[in-house]
Structure formats: C-alpha cells, structure tokens
Amino acid sequence: MSNVVSLLPRTGEDVQSNLDNLVTFYKKNSPFKSKDSFDWAGLYWDVKGICKTQARKAGYEQYIYFNRDNQKAVNVKTSRKxxxxxxxxxxxxxxxxxxxxxxxxxxxxxxxxxIWVNAYRYLDNVLSQTNKKIAELSTNDFRLAELDAEKRLAASTFYRIGSKLEGICKFINRMKLAKYKIIFRKTAKRGKTHTNSDTKIDSASIDERAKKLPSKYSLICVATLSNTDLKGDDALFQAIVEIMFATGFRFDEVISLDVDCLYEREIEERNVLTGKLEIFNVHEIRYKAKKGGGYSSKTVVDCLVPILVKGLQTAIDLLSPVRNCIEQLEEKEYDFFPELDFQHEIPASEACRLLAWSSNSNFQTFLRKRNITINARVVEGAQGKPIKVATISPIDVKGVTAALASQSIKELWSVVKNTTVADKLHRMIFVTQHQRHHALKSTEAWKFTLITHTQISDYISGRPELGVKSIFERRNLVYEDTPIRLTSHQFRHFLSTMLELCDTVSEIEVARYFGRKYIGDNEAYDHTNKAKVVMDHAHNIIASSGISSEQAKEASILFTLVDREEAIDTIDDLTTTLTTAIGLCKHDYNDSPCGKHYACLRGCAEYYRVKGREKEIHEVKRIFEQQKLHVEAAKDSVEEKYHNANNWLASHEELLNGCKIALDIEGNDSIAVGERVQVFPEGKTKCEAI
Known part of the structure; x- marks a missing residue:
C-alpha cells in the first residue's frame, strides 16, 4: 500500500467517480475552509484575508457568490435573501x-x-434546459453558453467570458469529468491593441484626450488650493492630491505609504567629461507597486519635492492621533472613554450625557449591539419612590471597545500587510477610523480602516447626482461656469506624458519609474502630440536624408501630422523617387533599372502627379497632342490594313487615355492644389527592365 500523499485528485475511466473524488479532495484541501463560516454547499463564501485585495478595499467585506443567473440586466445584483x-x-x-x-x-x-462564476452561470443556463449530466457535456453546450453571453454582454466582457468558458472546458477535460473530450475554442477575438488617439485632430479624439489628462485650469485650481489654508478633512484630501501630483502614484500606492517613505540618498557618479567623481543627494520615495512590481522606489525631481514634503507632512500630522491609538493598543489597552472615570456602575443616562451622545436610547442600542451588559437597578426617585434605572459598568464598556479595537487592528493588518512596506499598521500614514471623515455620522473610534477611493473621489470630483459637491464647487473654482473635476488617475497620465517628452529617458525607464510590469503599458499613458514632436525634429530628419531642396519642401508639408516612423518612411520614398518631366516615379531603381520610363502614362501604379505643377501639365499636354496625331495616323494604317496596325493603334490609344486621366486631376475639386496623387491606383507596375 502506497503512503505517498496525493497532491491532485486521481482520475480514472469512471467519470462519476472522478467527480466524486474531485469534490472530496477539494473539500478537504480548500484554502477557504479556514473561515469559521465556511460551508461547501453555501451560496456564498467569505474570502476576506484569503484572496488578494486592493488597499482601498481593505475595510470591505469580500464574498464569492455561487447563486444562479438572475436573468436581469448587467450589473443588477440580487439580495442574499x-x-x-x-x-x-x-x-x-x-x-x-x-x-x-x-x-x-x-x-x-x-x-x-x-468572473469564473459568471462564466459557469451561462453554462448552467444551458444545462437547465437539457437536464444533462456533467458526463454528457458536449461542445455544443459550450457554444450555446457562449452565444447566450454574446447576446447579453458588451464585446470586451464577452471576450473575457469566452476565455473563461474555454478554461472551463480544459478543466473538465483535464479532470476527466466528461465521457468524451470536449473541443471548444472561443469565437470572440481580442480587439486590436488600443492606440492613442492624440495624433488625430477630430473632435472625438480631442475629447478622449481631455478625459485622461488634467486640464491647465484644473492644475491651476489644484495649485490654488495648495496655497490655501485648508482645515480638517479638506487639508487631508488635498495632501493626497499633492502626493499623487508629485509622484504619479496610483491611489492604492498612496494610501499604503509608510511614515518614513521619503528619504535622501547620496549618489556618486563619474563625470564623463572631467573624469571626476561627483557626489550629490536625491530624494527618493519607497512604496509597494500595485501591479506586481513589489517593493520599489523612485526618485522625486527637485522641483516637486516641496509639494511632496508638504503633502506627506500634512497627512502625517492630521492622522497622528489614529496611529498613536493603534500603537498604544498594540502595546497595552487604550481608553476610548476617559470621560467615564468611574470604578462603579453609573446610570446609562449619565454616561450618555458625559459622552454627549445623541440620545439615551441610541446610546443603549449601541451598547446592546456590542454585547455590553445593561443592568436594571432600583434606586430611590426624586419623591422617595423606588424607580428602575438602566446602569452600566464603565470598566465593561472600556474593555469591550478595547477588545473590538484590537480585533479590528488584527483583521485590517492581515489584509493590508502585503500591500505596504510598513512593518506595522501604526506605521502607515493613511490608516484612519471608521466614519472619522463622514460629514454627518460620528466616528467609530475602535474600528480601523484606510482612506477610501470614494472619499478622495468626492473631494476632487463630487457626485452631482447625489448632491455631493467637490472642493472646487465648494470653493467656487470654476472655468467658464463649469466646475472643475478631476480623477485620481489623471496625475499619473500627466506625469507619464511629461516623461515621454524627455528624449533621454528610455521606455523601460518610464515603465520602471511608474511601477509597470510591461513596457507596452506606457502607450496608454503617452498623450504627447506626435505631430509637434516630429516637427521639432523635422530639420534633423530631412537634413540626414540627402533629398533635394524641392523634396524637402514637400516633406515639410506632408509630415505635419504623422509620427517619426512615418516621416522617415516617406523620406525614404522620396530618396528613391525619380522626378520626370511628367511627374514622379516611385520605382526603386536600386532594386531594378527602369526599362520603360516612357510607359508611366500607360497605367503604371508607381506614377504620381502633383496637382497644379505647371511643368508637368505642359509636358503631359504636349504628349497628349502628339498622341492624338499618332492615333489618327494609326487609324489610317488600320484602314489600309497594314500588318500589326491594330496593335499600334491600341498602344497609342492607351497612352492617349493615360494622358487624359493624368490631366483630369486638375479638374478634380476633391484634390487640393499641391497634393501628390497616385494617377493609376489600380494600375500595374510597368517598370520592369527590358
């Protein structure tokens, strides 16, 4: 008998046994069963602390839901009941x-x-109609599930569901749960890689660019607020804005910073001109990159250091009471109710008064929810009559809230410890208390969380549909009667674009600076004006190409709205273009010599003309008039029945017709004067050597 531990469920020929063994194996080895509430048959599993999470969602509940498709619109959720x-x-x-x-x-x-659950739901819908067993699954069932998804989902989401259905098929095949191997490939194709629209000048592209970059006026407003004496939460959220502006951090990277994140580092570099070692100091900020970058650091340019220092110091100062509270709780108990300085029971109404609670009934409700004992004591009333009074023990109240706080610290740290470089929760800058920053509700001081994205979004964008005003609206900072609105990610787009404008920084350095996993991700953040970049370098590009002065003028006109690569390609075309009396021949004579340069007007695809160029018009007209005479002479020869006269006539008529097409360009209003035109786009290359 083997005593080897099975790392995967064993599979055999009996598909039903394979399924039973699979369920037994994963029930036993599920990482989710560490939760006390875990129930394999349950409709939802609590996965907080087991699954990865974003720092901004550290205080949220996290569940996986296994309910069936509710047959409602996309994103319409169903209550648990x-x-x-x-x-x-x-x-x-x-x-x-x-x-x-x-x-x-x-x-x-x-x-x-x-998302995997969502994909299974479409397959569940199909099986609910057929009553098939898993063992009877076929390719057609997956096709029907994919078809259902295609009808109900947007293209991008449909692609993801198709990919997951393909993964489900592979899992079922690998675990041998179906009688026959299922061969399914998704029909959805990934769309073409998104490219920036910033080189285009249409209104839609300009609007798209405006969404991703902060406007000039919004940056002015941010600077105005930075120089305003803000108080309380406004000062805290403005500090976050300043940090994002100075670093280009994602929001999750900001709220996971530790109190010692900014430091100075001494660097030695050898001057390539003098050969001497030079020593200078730079400011660096350490952080935990969100997208797989792990622990990282980046240099902060000198001009942004004062902004960053101001933002960090403001946040550290404003939230220091919270960190001090956590630090004391980690070392010993903390007294959340110093006003209740009694060793004996006191009336709940008296405690309510001392704590300035909204009402005695609300205070007692609060106590009951936290399982704090409320005793009914008989005391002598004002007129000497005995009355019942609700009393509480201040020691119990303090003990329970301290225990709740310690538990909250433990739970929060278990979620966020892998998202920060801080070694303890009280070292994180943006740890705060539940409802501490709420406009109406009171703070729950013994429950800890991180600043949320909703809070910073409300600060810089507001929620007009709910009547939540942004800081710009509250401070009457508007542009053309329209309130300024920002998103937390626009600063990242802005700094990345600024870095792209620097020729000395490589793409890999840009990716590293912003904590990206792939160089290709730079493209989505690059909103540089390609036309301007090319024209800034146009002189150098043209000067190095060896083209003529006339061609250089043409290049300057043609390259105003193309990128650098297109410009170079077009200049290469010019360097291999022959200028003739009737126009331009694009044939590359380095490849093969032209044996029929006179045949350009006979429908050659490599023949180009420039509208309005008098020399070309004059020469084509000359050939046109000459060919009319040749055609008449050829017709006479045909009538006289000379040998091969028909071929001679056809050749001259072809050239005459080509001249007519070349001259018709001048009367075409859709072609601008000076525009280079391919005369015979459907023609054939007639530059073969003879």
Missing amino acids: EMRPFHHAELSNVLKCHITAIQIESQKDVGTLQ
Whole structure:
C-alpha cells in the first residue's frame, strides 16, 4: 500500500467517480475552509484575508457568490435573501472545485474568481434546459453558453467570458469529468491593441484626450488650493492630491505609504567629461507597486519635492492621533472613554450625557449591539419612590471597545500587510477610523480602516447626482461656469506624458519609474502630440536624408501630422523617387533599372502627379497632342490594313487615355492644389527592365 500523499485528485475511466473524488479532495484541501463560516454547499463564501485585495478595499467585506443567473440586466445584483443555487447541482460542485484549484495554484483577487462564476452561470443556463449530466457535456453546450453571453454582454466582457468558458472546458477535460473530450475554442477575438488617439485632430479624439489628462485650469485650481489654508478633512484630501501630483502614484500606492517613505540618498557618479567623481543627494520615495512590481522606489525631481514634503507632512500630522491609538493598543489597552472615570456602575443616562451622545436610547442600542451588559437597578426617585434605572459598568464598556479595537487592528493588518512596506499598521500614514471623515455620522473610534477611493473621489470630483459637491464647487473654482473635476488617475497620465517628452529617458525607464510590469503599458499613458514632436525634429530628419531642396519642401508639408516612423518612411520614398518631366516615379531603381520610363502614362501604379505643377501639365499636354496625331495616323494604317496596325493603334490609344486621366486631376475639386496623387491606383507596375 502506497503512503505517498496525493497532491491532485486521481482520475480514472469512471467519470462519476472522478467527480466524486474531485469534490472530496477539494473539500478537504480548500484554502477557504479556514473561515469559521465556511460551508461547501453555501451560496456564498467569505474570502476576506484569503484572496488578494486592493488597499482601498481593505475595510470591505469580500464574498464569492455561487447563486444562479438572475436573468436581469448587467450589473443588477440580487439580495442574499433572493439568491437561488445553480439549476445544476453537479455543475455547482465543479465550479467550486475549479475556484478552489485556481486559488491553490496562486492567490487571486475576488473579482478574478467571480468572473469564473459568471462564466459557469451561462453554462448552467444551458444545462437547465437539457437536464444533462456533467458526463454528457458536449461542445455544443459550450457554444450555446457562449452565444447566450454574446447576446447579453458588451464585446470586451464577452471576450473575457469566452476565455473563461474555454478554461472551463480544459478543466473538465483535464479532470476527466466528461465521457468524451470536449473541443471548444472561443469565437470572440481580442480587439486590436488600443492606440492613442492624440495624433488625430477630430473632435472625438480631442475629447478622449481631455478625459485622461488634467486640464491647465484644473492644475491651476489644484495649485490654488495648495496655497490655501485648508482645515480638517479638506487639508487631508488635498495632501493626497499633492502626493499623487508629485509622484504619479496610483491611489492604492498612496494610501499604503509608510511614515518614513521619503528619504535622501547620496549618489556618486563619474563625470564623463572631467573624469571626476561627483557626489550629490536625491530624494527618493519607497512604496509597494500595485501591479506586481513589489517593493520599489523612485526618485522625486527637485522641483516637486516641496509639494511632496508638504503633502506627506500634512497627512502625517492630521492622522497622528489614529496611529498613536493603534500603537498604544498594540502595546497595552487604550481608553476610548476617559470621560467615564468611574470604578462603579453609573446610570446609562449619565454616561450618555458625559459622552454627549445623541440620545439615551441610541446610546443603549449601541451598547446592546456590542454585547455590553445593561443592568436594571432600583434606586430611590426624586419623591422617595423606588424607580428602575438602566446602569452600566464603565470598566465593561472600556474593555469591550478595547477588545473590538484590537480585533479590528488584527483583521485590517492581515489584509493590508502585503500591500505596504510598513512593518506595522501604526506605521502607515493613511490608516484612519471608521466614519472619522463622514460629514454627518460620528466616528467609530475602535474600528480601523484606510482612506477610501470614494472619499478622495468626492473631494476632487463630487457626485452631482447625489448632491455631493467637490472642493472646487465648494470653493467656487470654476472655468467658464463649469466646475472643475478631476480623477485620481489623471496625475499619473500627466506625469507619464511629461516623461515621454524627455528624449533621454528610455521606455523601460518610464515603465520602471511608474511601477509597470510591461513596457507596452506606457502607450496608454503617452498623450504627447506626435505631430509637434516630429516637427521639432523635422530639420534633423530631412537634413540626414540627402533629398533635394524641392523634396524637402514637400516633406515639410506632408509630415505635419504623422509620427517619426512615418516621416522617415516617406523620406525614404522620396530618396528613391525619380522626378520626370511628367511627374514622379516611385520605382526603386536600386532594386531594378527602369526599362520603360516612357510607359508611366500607360497605367503604371508607381506614377504620381502633383496637382497644379505647371511643368508637368505642359509636358503631359504636349504628349497628349502628339498622341492624338499618332492615333489618327494609326487609324489610317488600320484602314489600309497594314500588318500589326491594330496593335499600334491600341498602344497609342492607351497612352492617349493615360494622358487624359493624368490631366483630369486638375479638374478634380476633391484634390487640393499641391497634393501628390497616385494617377493609376489600380494600375500595374510597368517598370520592369527590358
């Protein structure tokens, strides 16, 4: 008997046994069962602390939901009370096994796992109509599921669901859950890679660019606020804005910074001109890159250091009470109610008064929710009559809230410790207390969380549909009667674009500076004006090409709205272009000599003309008039029945017709004067050597 531990469920020829073994194996080895509330058959699993999470969502609940498709519109959610299990119980088990296997392989975030669930729902819809078992699944079932998804989803989401259906098919095949191998390939194709629209000058492209970059006026407003004496939460959120502006950090990277994130570093470099070692100091900021970059640091340019220092110091000062509270709780108990300095029981109404609570009933509700004992004591009333009074023990209140705070610290740190370089929670700058920054609700001092994206978004963008005003509206900072609005990510686009304008910084350095995993990600953040960049270098490009002065003038006209690569390609065309009396021949004579330069007007695809060029018009007209005479002479020869006269006539008529087409360009209003035109776009290359 083997005593080898199985790392994966064993598979055999019996597909039903394979499924049973699969469920048993993953029930036993599921990473989600570490939660006390875990139930394999449940409609949802609590995965907080098990799945990866973003720092901004550290205080949120995290669940994976295994309910069936609600047949409602996209993003319309169902309350837990209304949730129903999958139609197909076997498929639900396969789903849970698959989710568990994915999580065991590598830690995933909740959103990634939920997309797999969504894909299984489409397959569940199909099986609910056929009542098939998992063992009877076929390619057609996956096709029907994909077709259902295509009808209901946007193209980008449909592609993702198609990919997941393909993954489900592979999982079922690998685990031998179906009688026959299922061959399914998604029909959706990934769209072409997004390219920047900034080289285009149409209104839609300009509007798209405006969404991603902060406007000049919004930057002026941000600077105005930075020089305003803001107080309270406005000062805190403005500090976050200043940090994002100075660093280009993502929001999650900002709120995971530690109190010692900014430091000076001494650098030695050898001067290539003098050969001497030069020593200078730079400011660096350390952080944890969000997208797989891990621990990282970046240099902050000198002009932005004062802005960054101001933002960091403001945030550190404003949230220091929270960090001090956490530090004391980590070392010993903390007294959240110093006003209740009593060793004996006191009336709840008296405690309510001392704490300035909204009402006695609300205070007692608060106590009951936290399982704090409320005693009913009989005391002598004002008229000497005994009355019942609700009393509490201040020691119990303090002990329970301190315990809740310690538990909150433990839970929050377990979620965020992998997203920050801080070694303890109280070293994180932006740790705060629940509802501390709420405009109406009171702070729950013993529950800790991080600053949320909703809070910073409300500060710089507001929510007009809910009546939430941004700081710009509250300060009456508007442009053309329209309130300024920003997003937290626009500063990242702005700094990345500024860096792209620097010729001495390579693409890989740009990617590293912004904590990106791939160089290709730079493109989405590059909003430089390609036309301007090319024209700034046009003189150097043209000077190095060896083209004539006339061609240089043409290049200057043609290259105003193309990028550098297109400009160089077109100049290469010019250097291999022959200027003739009737126009331009684009044939590359380095490849082969032209044996028929006189045949350009006979429908050659490499023949070009420039509208309005008098020399060309004069020469083509000369040939045209000459050919009319040749055609008349050829017709006479045909009538006289000379040998091969028909071929002679056809040749002259072809040339005459070519001249007519070349001259017709002058009367075409859709072609601008000075524009170079391919005369015979449907023609054939007639530059073969003879």
